[in-house]
Structure formats: structure tokens, C-alpha cells
Amino acid sequence: MNRVSFRRTISTTTRGRGQQMDRVLSHLTLNTRQFHELTLRSRVILSQLPLSLTVLLILVGGLLFHPDLFASRSFMIGLWMQAALFALCLLVPWDRLPYVSFLVIPLLDFIPIGFMRYGAGTVITGVGLLAVFPIIWLAASGLYPRALLAAGFLASLAIVWVPVFVTDIEVTSQSLTQSFLLPFIMLAIGVTIRVMTSSMMAQQAEVEEKDRALRLLLEESARRERLLDTVVNSVDIGVTAVDEAGRTVLANRKLEQFRALAGGTRDTDEAALRIFQQDGETALPVTRRPTRRAAEGHVFSDYLLWWGERPGQRVLSTSSRLMTNQAGEREGSVVTFNDVTELVTALNAKDEFVATVSHELRTPLTAIRGYLELLLGTPDLDPEVASGLEVVSRNSERLHKLVVDLLSTAEGAPEIEPVPTDFSDLVGLRVASARQGNTNPLVRFEDLTDPGLVALCDASRIGQVLDNLLSNAIKYSPAGGSVTIRAREVGAEVECSVSDQGSGMSAEEQKGVFSKFFRTAGARNAAIPGVGLGLAISQAIVQRHGGSITCRSVMGEGSTFAFRLPIARADQVQELQTQGL
Ligand code: ADP
Numbered sequence: 001m002n003r004v005s006f007r008r009t010i011s012t013t014t015r016g017r018g019q020q021m022d023r024v025l026s027h028l029t030l031n032t033r034q035f036h037e038l039t040l041r042s043r044v045i046l047s048q049l050p051l052s053l054t055v056l057l058i059l060v061g062g063l064l065f066h067p068d069l070f071a072s073r074s075f076m077i078g079l080w081m082q083a084a085l086f087a088l089c090l091l092v093p094w095d096r097l098p099y100v101s102f103l104v105i106p107l108l109d110f111i112p113i114g115f116m117r118y119g120a121g122t123v124i125t126g127v128g129l130l131a132v133f134p135i136i137w138l139a140a141s142g143l144y145p146r147a148l149l150a151a152g153f154l155a156s157l158a159i160v161w162v163p164v165f166v167t168d169i170e171v172t173s174q175s176l177t178q179s180f181l182l183p184f185i186m187l188a189i190g191v192t193i194r195v196m197t198s199s200m201m202a203q204q205a206e207v208e209e210k211d212r213a214l215r216l217l218l219e220e221s222a223r224r225e226r227l228l229d230t231v232v233n234s235v236d237i238g239v240t241a242v243d244e245a246g247r248t249v250l251a252n253r254k255l256e257q258f259r260a261l262a263g264g265t266r267d268t269d270e271a272a273l274r275i276f277q278q279d280g281e282t283a284l285p286v287t288r289r290p291t292r293r294a295a296e297g298h299v300f301s302d303y304l305l306w307w308g309e310r311p312g313q314r315v316l317s318t319s320s321r322l323m324t325n326q327a328g329e330r331e332g333s334v335v336t337f338n339d340v341t342e343l344v345t346a347l348n349a350k351d352e353f354v355a356t357v358s359h360e361l362r363t364p365l366t367a368i369r370g371y372l373e374l375l376l377g378t379p380d381l382d383p384e385v386a387s388g389l390e391v392v393s394r395n396s397e398r399l400h401k402l403v404v405d406l407l408s409t410a411e412g413a414p415e416i417e418p419v420p421t422d423f424s425d426l427v428g429l430r431v432a433s434a435r436q437g438n439t440n441p442l443v444r445f446e447d448l449t450d451p452g453l454v455a456l457c458d459a460s461r462i463g464q465v466l467d468n469l470l471s472n473a474i475k476y477s478p479a480g481g482s483v484t485i486r487a488r489e490v491g492a493e494v495e496c497s498v499s500d501q502g503s504g505m506s507a508e509e510q511k512g513v514f515s516k517f518f519r520t521a522g523a524r525n526a527a528i529p530g531v532g533l534g535l536a537i538s539q540a541i542v543q544r545h546g547g548s549i550t551c552r553s554v555m556g557e558g559s560t561f562a563f564r565l566p567i568a569r570a571d572q573v574q575e576l577q578t579q580g581l
Pocket of ligand 1: 477500523558559
């Protein structure tokens with residue numbers, strides 16, 4: 001053990017001893033301070049006090065009942081020495097001396113005890129037992145255990161034997177063994193105290209170690225809390241955490257600003273906040289408010305809400321994520337509030353612009369298409385003029401389709417009229433039409449549609465979806481390959497998929513494929529015509545039917561677009577069959 005760690009051990013064990021004695025001794029200091037917190041001088045005085053008080057008791061008892069005792073010189077020497085030792089405890093600046101120097105007091109204590117025992121003779125028996133006080137002190141000090149135990153034993157033995165050797169008492173085996181028990185009793189007491197003290201010290205050290213670890217943990221947790229607080233309050237989005245009962249466990253400053261906007265304060269119940277639906281006027285039902293939904297365990301993203309009254313109304317995008325404990329059980333949710341007013345305003349402006357421009361384009365385009373039809377119907381038309389007019393007609397058709405697409409995206413949710421429809425038939429027709437219009441001789445069609453499928457859908461709208469998927473499959477397969485169309489019944493739905501062996505898309509591109517005006521870099525670079533609206537419209541149509549559309553694609557290998565629609569009920573199918581007959 002090196003010097004530094006030895007010293008540390010001494011100071012730890014000494015501190016440990018002080019703490020163990022606290023409960024016993026703190027009442028001596030009127031419980032104002034712990035024993036180990038006292039100065040060394042006070043501790044030396046307190047440790048000597050029990051012996052001094054017992055000696056005082058003997059003195060008073062002697063004065064009252066055995067005044068002849070004071071005639072004994074040995075007894076008087078013992079008394080004075082004891083008084084002197086107590087004075088030493090009081091006067092010596094122990095705190096300035098080396099720590100172990102206080103041991104001199106319990107070691108010297110044996111001398112006056114020896115004198116007093118000899119002096120008391122048979123008048124007061126058992127004075128030798130006073131040796132128990134220095135023995136306890138030495139053993140409980142935790143210092144030099146073996147040496148001090150041996151010293152205590154030898155000193156106790158000296159108390160018994162020295163009088164035999166230095167006085168005229170005859171040295172016989174009888175005189176030597178007469179009080180032989182005393183040193184052994186003292187040794188046994190010393191060993192017991194030592195064992196107890198060391199086990200308590202070990203426990204104390206363990207407790208202190210745990211205490212230290214706990215303090216470190218607390219400091220770390222406080223540091224993390226400060227960090228969290230700083231981060232949460234420096235971000236420009238509202239953040240709150242709620243427990244399962246919907247009680248707020250955390251809310252940042254930005255959220256308070258948002259709550260103020262909706263006419264509330266930090267403590268206002270969410271139900272009382274002025275939060276509206278998309279029209280900005282209809283109050284959002286309490287059950288659909290974000291914190292309530294989050295407390296119920298819903299996970300959502302980009303849930304738009306209109307906060308506060310006009311004109312200062314803001315649009316907030318809210319999201320929620322679950323918080324789980326170590327066992328993975330839900331213990332609340334975190335909800336974020338992001339002000340997206342500017343973005344929503346810009347998107348609305350864009351939609352309005354698109355709608356206005358497409359409206360303006362549609363009127364002259366209708367006139368152009370009408371006159372073209374008239375002109376193309378003119379008899380004896382010069383073939384050169386006719387072929388020119390065909391080109392104009394084809395391009396005006398493309399322009400017309402674009403304008404229709406633009407209008408339909410600007411209008412928002414498409415109008416549909418779902419009726420029981422022979423889906424297999426519909427697919428067959430659209431595939432035949434795609435085959436006819438296909439200008440890429442490298443593309444082959446394979447129709448694997450199950451016969452007799454009946455879906456509840458708007459045939460013209462779903463036809464639009466099929467046309468779009470088929471034309472994309474052709475467009476994005478410049479090197480050819482087969483385009484496979486499958487349709488089958490899956491549970492209570494009809495599933496239709498269009499697969500190609502074309503250019504495919506990266507995983508990142510697939511995420512945005514249903515967004516308005518989205519085009520892959522490959523499509524743009526290869527100058528494949530398109531504006532990125534077809535799939536957005538298709539998705540809107542399918543979703544309006546209560547269905548879903550997905551995309552699976554591998555770059556360079558091909559893509560599969562699949563959509564599902566609700567199947568028609570048996571009675572509806574029956575009705576359709578009757579009509580067919
Ligand atoms: P458009 O085809 O008019 O550009 P869409 O909305 O139909 O618009 O498609 C959006 C984008 O998705 C396309 O520009 C293209 O980059 C990509 N895409 C669509 N279908 C396919 C396909 N079958 N294979 C590869 N890429 C496709």
C-alpha cells in the first residue's frame with residue numbers, strides 16, 4: 001500500500017469510526033454536530049470524559065464512605081495523574097499535532113489506573129476494571145490494531161503484576177495469578193471492539209462509496225437536466241412531454257408562446273385553447289387535439305392545426321412520439337409544435353396560381369381543339385397541311401392533359417362516384433388502350449388479371465389511375481422489357497399492380513414519388529416528358545376511394561406500383577350481374 005492511499009485509508013477509517021460513534025456520542029454535543037465533525041481536541045476530551053467521570057464518581061464515593069482511602073499515597077498519585085491527563089486533553093492543541101499523537105492519552109491512562117487499583121486495595125474492589133475505557137478507545141481508534149491490542153494487554157497485565165514485583169508482596173504463583181483474569185478480559189474486550197469496529201468500518205466504507213456514486217449520479221443527472229433545459233428552450237419549436245394521464249411533465253418557452261396565441265397560459269387546459277380545423281373557424285374537437293391524442297398513445301406526424309383567432313392565426317404542424325421506460329413500456333409521449341404558417345401560405349398561393357393559370361389556359365385551348373377538329377374534318381385537305389394539323393392536334397392534346405392535371409391538383413380532393421364496377425373489364429380496356437397507344441416497340445404487355453373482380457369505384461377515375469401507371473411503365477422503360485398487370489382479390493379488397501423492367505428508382509426517390517411536381521433526376525436528365533403530377537393525382541383518387549397505393553422499385557431493375565380498392569358487396573355484385581344480362 002503506498003503512502004498516499006495508506007493516509008487516505010487512515011483518514012477514511014477514522015472518519016468511519018467517528019460516524020459510528022455519532023449516534024452514541026452526538027447527544028453529548030446536544031445533537032448539534034456529528035461526532036466526526038468535531039475538532040480532534042473536542043473528540044479527545046469526549047473520549048477521555050467517561051473515564052474521568054467514573055474516577056470522579058470514585059472520588060465522591062471515597063470522600064463519603066471511605067475517607068481513609070485518601071491516606072493511600074498510591075491512590076492519591078493515581079487521582080492526580082488522572083486529573084493531569086484530563087488537563088492535557090483540554091490544553092494540548094491536538095489538531096496541530098500529528099494525528100496519531102492523541103493515542104498517548106489512552107496509553108498513559110493505564111498508569112493512574114494501576115496506581116488507583118493498588119491504592120484502593122480491598123477498600124474499593126474492581127478499580128482495575130477502569131482499564132476498559134482506554135482499551136475501548138484504543139481498539140475503536142482503528143489505528144495499528146495489533147500493536148495497540150498487545151499494548152492494552154501488556155498494560156493491563158502490568159496493572160496486576162507491577163505491584164507484586166515492586167512492593168513487598170511475596171512473588172508467588174498465587175499472587176501472580178490472583179488477578180490474572182483482568183488482562184485477558186481486557187484483551188477479549190479489545191478484540192471484540194476491534195472486530196466490531198472493523199466490520200462497521202467496512203460497512204461504513206461501503207456506504208460512503210455508494211454515497212459518493214450516488215452523488216456523482218445526481219450531479220450527472222442535474223447536468224443532463226440543465227443541458228436538456230437549455231436545448232429544449234433554445235429550439236424554435238414548441239415541445240411538451242405528457243404522461244399517460246395527459247399531465248404535462250415538461251413544456252418549453254416556445255410552447256407557452258403558442259398557448260398564449262390560442263388564448264391560454266401555461267396551466268390552461270388544452271380543451272380551453274382556441275384551436276381550429278383547416279377552415280380556421282371550426283373548433284377542433286377535444287378528442288382530436290394533439291396532446292390528448294398523444295396521451296392516448298397515438299403516434300403522428302405533420303398533423304396540421306390552426307391556432308388562435310384571425311388575423312393573428314398561425315398554422316402549426318404537430319408530431320408525437322412515444323416515451324418508453326427501460327422495460328419498453330409506454331410511459332408518456334413527446335409532442336412537438338412547429339410553426340409552418342409561411343410554408344402553408346406559400347403552398348396555398350402556389351395552388352391558387354396553378355388553378356388561375358390553368359383556368360386561363362383551358363378556355364383558349366378548348367377553342368383551339370374545337371377548330372382543329374373542324375379543320376381536320378375538311379374534305380380534300382392538302383396532305384402536307386393535314387400532317388401539320390395532326391402535329392398541332394397531338395400537342396394540343398398533351399397540353400390539354402397537362403391543364404386538366406394542373407386543375408385537378410389545384411382543386412384538392414377529387415370528386416368521385418363509386419359504384420360496383422367490373423374491375424377485370426376495366427383493367428382489360430385500359431391495357432388494350434395502352435397497347436394501342438404504345439409507341440415503344442421494345443415494351444411487351446402481359447395481363448394477368450383475375451376474371452370477375454368487382455370493385456366499388458368510380459370507373460373513369462380509376463381508369464385515369466390505370467392510364468397513368470401504364471403510361472409511366474412505358475415511359476420509364478426506354479430499353480423495353482415486359483409490363484405486367486396483375487389484379488386479384490386480397491381480403492376485402494381488390495389489388496392491382498403494374499410492374500415494369502425499366503429504369504427504377506432509388507429508395508430516397510421512392511419516398512417522394514407521390515408528391516406533387518416530383519420527378520427523379522434520371523427522368524429529368526433523360527428529358528422524358530412529364531411534370532410530376534400523375535402519381536400525386538392517382539394517390540388522391542385511390543385514397544378518396546378509401547384505398548391505398550404503394551411503390552416498390554429497384555434502381556436499374558424496374559418498379560411495381562400497386563393500389564387497393566374496396567371490394568363490392570355480394571348484393572352489389574348481384575345487381576351488376578343482373579344489369580349485365
Ligand atoms: P410524370 O411521369 O408526369 O413525371 P408522375 O407523377 O407520373 O409524373 O411520376 C413522377 C415521377 O416518378 C416521374 O417523373 C418519374 O421520375 C418517377 N416514376 C414514375 N413512374 C415510374 C416508373 N414506372 N419507373 C421509374 N420512375 C417512375
